[in-house]
Structures are given as C-alpha cells and as structure tokens.
Amino acid sequence: MSLINKDFRLNESQTHNHRHMRLRWALLAIAGAGIGAVIASTNTATQYSDAIATDSLPAFESVTTTTDELARESFSLSLPELQAQQKIIDDANNLTPKEWREFKVKSGDNLALLFKRAKIKPQQLDELMKSGDAAKTLTRVFPKDLIRVLSDDKGILQALRYDIDHKSYLMVERENGELVAKTYNHQLETRQTHASGVIESSLFLAAQDAGISQNIIMELANVFGWDVDFALDIRKGDSFTVLYEEIFRNGEKISDGDILAAEFINDGKTYRAVRYTNPQTNVSEYFTPDGKSMRKAFLRTPVNFARISSKFTVSRFHPVLHKVRSHKGVDYAAKSGTPIYAAGDGKVIFKGKKGGYGKVMIVQHGSRYTTLYAHLKTYNRKLRIGSKVKQGQTIAYVGSTGLATGPHLHYEFRVNGVHRNPLTVKLPASKPVPKRYMADFELSTTPKFVQLDLLARSQQVALADTEINN
C-alpha cells in the first residue's frame, strides 16, 4: 500500500506518477493472476516475482474468470497479501485441481441452496457453521453478496471467502482437516485530496466539474449551511476549496472520508471551516479558524437547494386569497416530497391542519424560539406531539396542502412569540472550542489552513491566467 501513497499532497507530476504506478500495478496484478494458476506448483516468492517481471500477459487468458476475479481483488497491491493469497490458491491447488468459484447470493437464497449450486455436500454446511463464531456472519448474507468457495471433486469444502463489508472479510480454510473460520480486516488507507471550483450556475454543477462526489457536496453545504443560504445567497463567481479524505482498500477508492478543511467565498466574503476532534469527548465538529463553532443553534434554511419564492414582508398581495396581506415567513419552492429539516434541536408542539396553511408542524426550541413549517405533503411518520427532534432531522416533506399555488414550504421563525424574518434574524451560535483545548486546536488546524492558503492562491493564479487568455 505504501508503494503508491508515500505523499498525498499531489502536485501535477506526482498525480501523473501515481496514475502510472497504479496502472503498472493493475497490469502486474492481471499478469499475476494468470501466473497464479500457471505456476501453482512452483510457489516460491522468488519464482513468483520473477514471473511477474517477465510480464507474461498471455498466461492471463488461460485463467477462468472466477480465479481472476479473486486474484484481481486480492492481488491489487501489497506483496505480502498477494503472496498469502497465492499460498491459499497454491495450497488448494496442491490438494485438488479445483479452483475458486464465485457465487452471487440471490433473493430468497440461503447457504444450503448456494451449496447445492456449488455441488458441495449438504453435510458440509454443518461443518462450516461449526468452524467458529466468525462463520455466523454467513447467516445474514444479502442478495448480490458474493461468496467464493474452493471445493474438491468429492464436494468437500476446502475454503470459503465472504466480504462482510468495506472493512472486513471472512475466510474459512481447512487446517489439518478441519474448517477454521476467521475474520480479517482489510487494510484501509486514508488519503488526503482537494478540489476547488468556481460557481457558474449552481454549486452542484461547479462541484461536479471539480470532480467532487455528491456526498462531499452535501457535506460542504452542511458545513457552510449556517452562514450561507445555498438557496438564496449563491452568486456567479462564488468559489470554494475543499480539503478532504478518500478511503482506499487495496489501492481502490471505496468511499469519501471527511472534509478536513474548506473555504467558501460567497459574494466576496470568505468563510473558512476546519474539522477538529475534541480530545476529551472525541466528537468532531467544524470550527472557524478562531475556534468558533460553524454550527449555529439553527439552520438558516430548512430545505436543501430550494428556491425562495416569497420573502418575509409586512404586506403583499396574496396570490390565492387575492387580498393584500403580510407574509410572516419565507416560502421555499421545491419539488413535492423534498425533505424538510428541523431548523434546530427541539420538540414537536403541533402537528395537524391549520386552515390555509394545510398540514403544519411547529417545533419549539428552548424557551424562546419556535419554527413553523406549512403546506406539508406528509410528516415524518415517527414524530408525534412531544417528540424530540435533532437539528437537520427530516421532520416532514414539501407539499401544497392548504392554500398554495404550487408545492412549497412556508417557513416561519418566532422569537418570544413574535414573527421574525428567518433570512435575517440573528441566530444564536453553538459552543466554541473549549479554552483549555485552544492550543491543541491551533496546533492541529494551522497546517490545514496553510494548505487552504496555498490552494486558494494557486486557484487565483489559475483564474487570473484564464482571464488573461480570454
């Protein structure tokens, strides 16, 4: 693993190198897979790596897909792992001429049926189940899961492998005649990466252009969602830089990790956030460079990526009632069924119909604040009057019940019973980094801000270049 990832701060040539290395390894892995079957009887490490060096790709073609599948996965990177896997295949090959075969769990399937398909004796199932506690995970397999088996001509199971999740797999092997089940952890590797973008039309498109996944975009919107209203405030030319983690297994990316630090420039104003884990509680949160929480006690917008269709006004012409009326909330136009989030931690104090508001939910936050959500399509079915809700929890879905021209959320924010404009009301903040951890906070976050500075500067240079070229 370390072969690929000595340094994750990518500059152009390194990125290129990494790709090159990865490609090389992929090729070696394929070659290795072929050789695995061919040199099974002469399994020493030296011969193995000699064989790799000759790069005998044609041998690959003589291998069945199932062996190749297994090999490609387990051979992808680390040499010790590769050799261990090789040994299993070799041992098995020494025992019997059979190879690993792969079976996909179908819906309504069970191990007995799978064994039947694999032509493994039914009694072997008992032996498998007695092979250790680790094997119990096989009682909870799901459709599309893959189970790989190695059996001999007599239908005796020699080995079985099952990927439990991203992190671990089950390996059952016959040792001294008995099946032994063990769980192994995949070596996961976290790499740091970054991306920057400038918004032309939407955050989504800009993020897509920057090659960021939906998860990271959503997280980015969550990190800055207390300061920037992604429905209203986004301007053309706004930009962002995000430093985040990616999780790799055997050299293959399996998921995104956390955002480590990020910058969002909105309408010329720079917002910065960094992830910091409280050493005592072990809870990670996002903070401003001076240790204030990014998280406010309230979300500015209770729906993601909606459009404001009507603002808070003292008087306006009501489109349905055809009368001049004040509008004591904000309307967010969004598709019917869009989730609505609780703006803050609180308790449901009303759930039901209220005349022209249609289906309504009201949440009480502490003693001073209430938020109201109207024209709902449906509620989160689990919520009752008195239920506690967490900030960001889905409480209901956008609809057009009551007097509404189309699906939208009508949102009200009250302080001590008085309607306030949700877009401009000063929102109370969450807790900062505790004083006694400020030194630790600065020590661990300064390098990330330095990196953000460098990235932001290089982005500005790139932008200036494009402007000159245009």
Ligand SMILES: [Zn+2]
């Ligand atoms: Zn409204």
